[in-house]
Amino acid sequence: MKYIDEYRNGTLVRDIARQIASTADPARSYHFMEFCGGHTHVISRYGFEDLLPDNVRMVHGPGCPVCVLPIGRIGAAIALAMRPEITLCTYGDLMRVRDRNGWSLLKAKAAGADIRMVYSTLDALRIAEAEPQREVVFFAIGFETTTPPTALALKTAIARNLGNFSIFCNHVVTPAAIHNILESPDVSKPGTIKIDGFIGPAHVSAVIGTKPYEFFAEKFRKPVVVAGFEPLDVIQAVLMLVRQINDGRHVVENQYIRAVTRLGNVKAQAEVANFFELRESFEWRGLGELPLSGLRLRPQYAAYDAEKRFSMMTFTAEDNPACECGAILRGVKKPADCKLFGTVCTPDTPMGSCMVSSEGACAAHWTYGRFRTKARQPDAGRAVA
Amino acid sequence: MCLAIPVEVREVLPDEMARVTLDGVSKIISTALIDDVRPGDYVILHVGYALTKINPEEAERTLALIQEAAMGHAT
Ligand code: SF4
Numbered sequence: 518m519k520y521i522d523e524y525r526n527g528t529l530v531r532d533i534a535r536q537i538a539s540t541a542d543p544a545r546s547y548h549f550m551e552f553c554g555g556h557t558h559v560i561s562r563y564g565f566e567d568l569l570p571d572n573v574r575m576v577h578g579p580g581c582p583v584c585v586l587p588i589g590r591i592g593a594a595i596a597l598a599m600r601p602e603i604t605l606c607t608y609g610d611l612m613r614v615r616d617r618n619g620w621s622l623l624k625a626k627a628a629g630a631d632i633r634m635v636y637s638t639l640d641a642l643r644i645a646e647a648e649p650q651r652e653v654v655f656f657a658i659g660f661e662t663t664t665p666p667t668a669l670a671l672k673t674a675i676a677r678n679l680g681n682f683s684i685f686c687n688h689v690v691t692p693a694a695i696h697n698i699l700e701s702p703d704v705s706k707p708g709t710i711k712i713d714g715f716i717g718p719a720h721v722s723a724v725i726g727t728k729p730y731e732f733f734a735e736k737f738r739k740p741v742v743v744a745g746f747e748p749l750d751v752i753q754a755v756l757m758l759v760r761q762i763n764d765g766r767h768v769v770e771n772q773y774i775r776a777v778t779r780l781g782n783v784k785a786q787a788e789v790a791n792f793f794e795l796r797e798s799f800e801w802r803g804l805g806e807l808p809l810s811g812l813r814l815r816p817q818y819a820a821y822d823a824e825k826r827f828s829m830m831t832f833t834a835e836d837n838p839a840c841e842c843g844a845i846l847r848g849v850k851k852p853a854d855c856k857l858f859g860t861v862c863t864p865d866t867p868m869g870s871c872m873v874s875s876e877g878a879c880a881a882h883w884t885y886g887r888f889r890t891k892a893r894q895p896d897a898g899r900a901v902a
Numbered sequence: 903m904c905l906a907i908p909v910e911v912r913e914v915l916p917d918e919m920a921r922v923t924l925d926g927v928s929k930i931i932s933t934a935l936i937d938d939v940r941p942g943d944y945v946i947l948h949v950g951y952a953l954t955k956i957n958p959e960e961a962e963r964t965l966a967l968i969q970e971a972a973m974g975h976a977t
């Protein structure tokens with residue numbers, strides 16, 4: 518497939534890994550956080566842990582919207598879906614996340630709730646149009662990639678006067694989370710977790726551009742390289758980060774220049790701004806309340822805002838105390854550090870969100886990495902095609 | 903969740919929609935988030951919407967830089 522296959526050349530991946538090994542200064546260590554779950558997935562899947570030299574390590578970040586959605590909001594969505602007049606439309610990723618009572622949307626569906634998995638907001642609109650007697654609620658989550666499609670759904674619903682369509686908005690913004698991680702005591706206190714640079718999100722950046730990261734690179738003196746989601750993209754980004762560190766530079770570089778510009782998709786940004794505004798604060802699973810990190814519908818669209826329309830109660834709920842998702846999201850711990858990993862918590866029985874989404878650090882480690890944990894494989898990189 | 907894939911536009915349809923193909927599988931998507939879509943363009947598809955166009959020159963430049971990096975020249 519064009520624009521996919523040519524970025525999966527295993528020989529080139531290994532060649533660049535060798536360049537990283539010869540470029541990295543053996544006297545120092547390099548810790549790079551990949552913010553985005555898409556990168557986590559590639560890093561696990563292609564065995565980067567084995568390919569990279571020991572002094573270049575990847576730290577998983579919070580970049581999966583499923584992982585960071587607090588379970589109180591899952592509980593609220595389940596409660597809403599249980600109401601007989603409601604049809605709740607949701608992306609498949611959310612179906613297995615459990616709330617504090619061990620319920621999930623999947624379980625609620627089995628118990629009779631009208632919950633439909635959709636691929637796109639276009640499907641949710643179609644359902645609302647076809648079934649005017651139902652109250653169709655779209656359970657919206659996601660970073661800046663997924664917010665513009667929600668904005669367009671709202672725009673279309675208004676244009677077509679779909680009075681039975683509304684949105685339960687859980688969209689969050691990426692820069693606020695990066696800022697929080699960089700300022701958290703775990704990261705800023707010396708002797709704790711070390712982050713020397715960031716791999717910036719691919720498709721979030723296609724929408725917001727590389728400009729929002731310039732502030733971090735400057736303020737925290739950390740290099741950022743925005744990278745695509747194929748193995749060659751990621752490994753090239755690591756090399757670019759190593760070079761920046763060696764040169765004492767800390768700027769924003771764009772590896773994914775075929776899809777990302779400095780200013781991003783201005784049209785998509787404008788659609789989002791038309792319909793959404795920042796919340797004063799929003800809870801992130803594992804990171805807590807983060808100021809100006811979530812979006813809600815603008816007040817003039819209250820009729821389409823499920824939280825207002827159905828007087829939804831969202832509450833704060835504690836995670837299972839043994840689940841280490843929070844620490845994993847901040848890059849402080851690894852999946853194998855969690856007592857529940859692989860025992861009670863597996864992709865079939867996820868206890869925490871990091872096990873639910875295939876981009877979650879725990880799920881990625883379960884699928885591709887767990888056999889590596891005990892002994893590093895001698896034939897490093899064989900997972901690369 | 904943020905995974906998205908490059909697809910080729912085959913036909914521009916009314917109402918800012920387009921028919922695209924990925925490995926022979928055809929799909930109707932929304933192009934309302936981008937401008938000037940033409941058949942033959944590659945776009946990044948995410949949850950039913952084209953998020954951005956792929957710039958073919960930059961794609962080639964990236965591959966050239968990767969080749970150079972693999973041989974040990976500075977990128
Ligand atoms: S293994 Fe399960 S319980 Fe433990 S941190 Fe990961 S998701 Fe949470």
Ligand code: SF4
Pocket residue numbers: 552553554557577578579580581582583584585845846870871872874876877878879880
């Ligand atoms: S494991 Fe969970 S928190 Fe970590 S990147 Fe994936 S989805 Fe996000």
